[in-house]
Amino acid sequence: MEKRVTFSSTTVGLLFALPMLLLIFVFFYWPSAQAVYWAFTLEQPWGGGNAWVGFDNFRQLLSDPVYWGAISRSLVFALSSTAIAMGMALILALLTDREMRGHKIYRSVFIWPYAIAAPALGLAFRFILAPEAGLLSIINQVWPGLWNPALDGKDAMIAVIVAFSWKYIGYNFIFFLSALQGIPRSLTEAAAMDGSGPLRRIFDMQLPLLTPTLFFLLVINITESFQDSFGIVDVMTQGGPARATELMVYKIYFDGFKGLDYSGAAAQSIILMLLVILLTIFQFRFIERRVHYK
């Protein structure tokens, strides 16, 4: 029996879909189209007319070393936070998988950081990593001035990477753990009978069988690190010191809303969008086909 409800007339169906379509249009397609339009015009700071300038905005951006700086910082941020978040999550999941007592608690507890809004998280880490009073102030007690994210660009970058990774460790952990538990017990046992110890089994059995999950999380983590980093950067460093933590997404906000350069910011968001799309396509084309066994 057909379980779906079918409508005889297309109009009724469309009417049902309309509220959702409207939402998507208003909050997604319209702004995106607007951004594309702005990217090719020169907008006046206080509104009131614009002029078509073609690719001028893009040409200007791509010849600006400051913008290239933001791109390379974003890449550094994306790669290191993804590596830390996935690596730590994997280690935690492997440990949890071996001794499952209380796993239900871990499961729910580790997902909480993901539910914390980025600004709140940023604020918490600002306190934790504060050079004069935070946890790391001990370092400064021993070597004065060694840790200071407000002055040292490298320290600031480390601080935002740590905060961002912390948020995603829990998220990745959940996926890794459930993937590990999805590996049939008898496979592990067969490997044990074949003489493989726990550490060897991680590399010969568990990691190869986790690759679909690894790949999925790689895509998610990299994509999110380009987009979800804004709140943390804004609260913790405002892109400073001296642009050391000015990531692409933060620069869009800064140029657009602080610098009132709508056209430049719009062009930047188009570039960011293209970059994320390209990275995702690349990952799907070149990595995904090696990770499935069916």
Add this chain to the structure above:
Amino acid sequence: MAPISIRNVKKSYGKTPVVHGVDLEIRSGEFIVILGPSGCGKSTLLRMVAGLEEISDGEIAIDGTVVNRLEPRQRGCAMVFQNYALYPHMTVAENIGYALKVSGVPKAERRQRVESVAKALSLEPFLDRRPMALSGGQRQRVAMGRAMIREPKVFLFDEPLSNLDAKLRIAMRAEIRRLHRRLGATSIFVTHDQNEAMTLADRIIVMNAGKVEQVGTPEEVYHFPSSRFVAGFVGSPAMNLLEGRVNEEGAFVYDQGRNIALSPERGRAFAGHRVVLGVRAEAARLVSPETPGALPATADFIEELGASRVVHADFDGLPFAVALTGNVRLKPGDRIGIMIDPDAIHLYSADTGAGLAAPARMPSKSVDA
């Protein structure tokens, strides 16, 4: 090749005991089948030998060494799993050769040994395939190859044939038997399928509810089941079991009230006891209902087995199976008579299920219990 001693081995999960003290001496090179219904603890026992399950109490020794504290890899056992447990990300050759790779055998020797195992199991054309691309029977053979390549002292099989279709199962049975003859490794095979147990075993161990019910050759287990449970579990159809009492005259009176004659000395020995009377389908004879001494019954349905036939009869409301010989024509509803030879009767205690008496015709090792 190694003897295995299992001494008073127990297993419990938390406070729930699942294996209650098993004692077994398995000779070197013997093929042992552990037979029992699901949940009887047979797989748990096997996994304790393998080292996949901790031994709660007692001792297991392989080749004279107590292995309780040893890791699976140190015990020299190889195991074939029910669902084969092939590594999905490795080719057939890598699957078979994994144990050698782990133990650091050089690549050239590894390849040569994988090829010779593959040849023995006719797996050569599939060496580069992944398990996903194999049929059930081929996967089964890869699992065997993976166990064989290490030339283990002990082979463990955990219901390895239960996922195969009937025809393949019989073919694999023969193959396992042949393999055992060639390699001579001590083997323990766990199954719930009595045909498998009968055809493969040197000795069968029948387990029920965490206890060993009987240990014996297939013939012993079939002809002299030592307890009511074994009698009702082994054989197809299972032994007919009637519960009742031996009266003062030495005849068996079953609960519906009719008498079945026992041999005089049995009748005397068990007079007044509550017992369970057991008769194999082929030990009962079909006669015309008018024959003096015959038990009247009604044919219920006739099971056609090709080479033989079994009548399932309704005997005062109790099911009773009789093997048919010759060309007797019967249809459901026919009145029939059943003759039971007093010498073919087994008696079990109605309270404990323990064996009291077995047919006198063959020398029995399991009369006393």
